[in-house]
Amino acid sequence: MDARLTMAAKKLTVSGLGKTFTSLEVLSNIGVEIADGEFIAIVGPSGCGKTTFLRIVAGLEAATTGEVKIDGSLVRGPGIDRGFVFQNDNLLPWRTVLANAMIGPEIAGRAAAPSRSRTLDLLKLVGLSGFEHYFPRQLSGGMRQRVNLARALAVDPKILLMDEPFASLDAQTREIMQTELTRIWEQGRKTVLFVTHQIDEAVFLSDRVLVFARRPGRVRETVSVDLPRPRALSVKRTPEFVRYVDHIWSLIEEDVRQSVLHEGA
Amino acid sequence: MNRRGAGVSALSIIGGLLLWEAASRFAVDNSLFLAAPSQILIAIFRLAVTGQLARHIEISAIEFALGYGIASLLGIAMGLLMAESDRAKKILQPWISGLYATPTIALGPLFLLWLGIGIWSKVVVVITLVLFPVVINTEAGLRTTSERLIEMLRSFGATRQQIFVKLSLPSAAPFVLAGLKLGIGRGLIGVVVAELFGSRAGLGQLISQSADSFNMPNLFAAVIVLASAGIAMTAGFTWLERKLVPWTRD
Numbered sequence: 001m002d003a004r005l006t007m008a009a010k011k012l013t014v015s016g017l018g019k020t021f022t023s024l025e026v027l028s029n030i031g032v033e034i035a036d037g038e039f040i041a042i043v044g045p046s047g048c049g050k051t052t053f054l055r056i057v058a059g060l061e062a063a064t065t066g067e068v069k070i071d072g073s074l075v076r077g078p079g080i081d082r083g084f085v086f087q088n089d090n091l092l093p094w095r096t097v098l099a100n101a102m103i104g105p106e107i108a109g110r111a112a113a114p115s116r117s118r119t120l121d122l123l124k125l126v127g128l129s130g131f132e133h134y135f136p137r138q139l140s141g142g143m144r145q146r147v148n149l150a151r152a153l154a155v156d157p158k159i160l161l162m163d164e165p166f167a168s169l170d171a172q173t174r175e176i177m178q179t180e181l182t183r184i185w186e187q188g189r190k191t192v193l194f195v196t197h198q199i200d201e202a203v204f205l206s207d208r209v210l211v212f213a214r215r216p217g218r219v220r221e222t223v224s225v226d227l228p229r230p231r232a233l234s235v236k237r238t239p240e241f242v243r244y245v246d247h248i249w250s251l252i253e254e255d256v257r258q259s260v261l262h263e264g265a
Numbered sequence: 266m267n268r269r270g271a272g273v274s275a276l277s278i279i280g281g282l283l284l285w286e287a288a289s290r291f292a293v294d295n296s297l298f299l300a301a302p303s304q305i306l307i308a309i310f311r312l313a314v315t316g317q318l319a320r321h322i323e324i325s326a327i328e329f330a331l332g333y334g335i336a337s338l339l340g341i342a343m344g345l346l347m348a349e350s351d352r353a354k355k356i357l358q359p360w361i362s363g364l365y366a367t368p369t370i371a372l373g374p375l376f377l378l379w380l381g382i383g384i385w386s387k388v389v390v391v392i393t394l395v396l397f398p399v400v401i402n403t404e405a406g407l408r409t410t411s412e413r414l415i416e417m418l419r420s421f422g423a424t425r426q427q428i429f430v431k432l433s434l435p436s437a438a439p440f441v442l443a444g445l446k447l448g449i450g451r452g453l454i455g456v457v458v459a460e461l462f463g464s465r466a467g468l469g470q471l472i473s474q475s476a477d478s479f480n481m482p483n484l485f486a487a488v489i490v491l492a493s494a495g496i497a498m499t500a501g502f503t504w505l506e507r508k509l510v511p512w513t514r515d
Contacts, residue, residue, distance in 0.1 A: 060419060084420040086416075086417060088413055092414065092432070094435050103421065106431075107418065107427055
């Protein structure tokens with residue numbers, strides 16, 4: 001087990017987690033311990049249940065077996081101790097950028113004035129100063145994902161849950177957003193669970209990569225990424241980085257081949 | 266619409282009017298069958314000067330406003346009820362679907378018999394025409410609330426009530442407005458046809474009285490006034506939609 005775990009407090013503990021939809025076992029016996037301030041990426045072939053796992057941690061779905069604990073207390077449903085960053089930005093089209101980003105504190109019934117100034121700071125942090133009063137339809141995909149991120153951070157969550165947030169962006173925008181996320185994360189060092197199907201994205205962003213296997217979904221291997229921080233995009237061209245990517249690819253290659261051949265995924 | 270497009274449309278209207286004028290003067294040349302735009306304009310002017318036009322418009326406007334207002338409020342309320350309660354939906358749905366497809370305007374004579382020759386028989390006809398598109402659109406708008414957006418709100422621990430107020434209502438607004446817009450044309454038809462069945466005043470009554478006396482300029486005058494009212498109200502609604510639900514523009 002990672003040495004950091006013994007030193008830092010455990011933020012998230014998942015044990016014996018399983019999920020069965022009618023008769024299909026989607027997740028089986030998942031156990032993970034995540035330290036405060038760790039950036040964890042989850043990769044795996046499509047259908048490995050990585051998104052379902054994230055949704056269970058978010059409390060959007062119930063586990064069939066096992067439990068999820070945050071700071072030692074059991075997760076029973078959604079709550080603002082977690083901030084969820086969605087794959088589709090899920091912005092409300094009738095709300096401005098600021099009003100969209102403030103919806104979490106608003107739902108939680110927090111005082112408007114402090115939330116507002118905090119959210120304005122966050123919008124500056126994610127690079128949206130000057131766009132506070134724009135509407136979603138006036139923004140690019142990358143900018144909408146920045147609002148999505150600011151919205152999740154606005155509740156000041158203990159854990160940030162990110163579900164393939166850059167999947168719908170074009171390749172160049174995605175790379176920019178990866179460095180932006182690293183920069184933002186360095187400011188607060190929140191605990192992050194980041195689901196992606198891009199192996200290089202997982203290695204670039206995270207401290208550890210949970211590699212999922214499919215049928216049923218389970219953790220095949222945990223890969224610690226010992227690349228120095230802060231990281232720049234140039235790290236992707238180093239031999240160490242390529243070795244991590246190759247290793248993870250070798251772990252999921254057979255699974256991906258199976259899913260492509262048999263399900264035409 | 267750009268300036269050039271507007272210019273082409275204006276030319277089309279002017280050209281059409283000229284063609285109409287020419288046809289009625291030279292081809293038909295019989296004011297029993299067709300009135301020229303110039304004659305209609307004069308008829309409108311005469312009716313306006315004598316105060317007849319204002320009286321007819323007033324009666325029709327009152328009937329329309331009452332029927333439309335009642336149908337809108339009732340329609341939105343029923344739509345809300347049907348979206349919120351599955352039982353209410355099961356009870357009301359067959360009636361709504363059935364009556365929406367029925368030309369309820371044919372029941373006009375019946376309402377005339379029940380409610381008399383005054384405004385209320387017309388108000389009821391307007392209600393039966395405007396109510397159903399409003400109910401159906403309100404209900405559909407509330408039910409088509411995006412699952413993804415519900416989930417987003419749920420992730421912050423939103424209650425059912427918060428989801429309704431912050432998401433379902435605003436996302437149903439464009440549908441409700443579309444239903445109300447659809448109701449304008451149907452309501453105007455309702456007023457006119459109900460008045461044709463029997464009334465003492467109103468634009469429909471002006472039409473039937475003019476037809477009986479073969480006064481085509483007066484008949485067309487009433488039709489032109491109705492068309493203008495319909496166009497103006499629909500345009501007003503489009504403006505309102507732009508103000509209230511700007512996100513549906515693209």
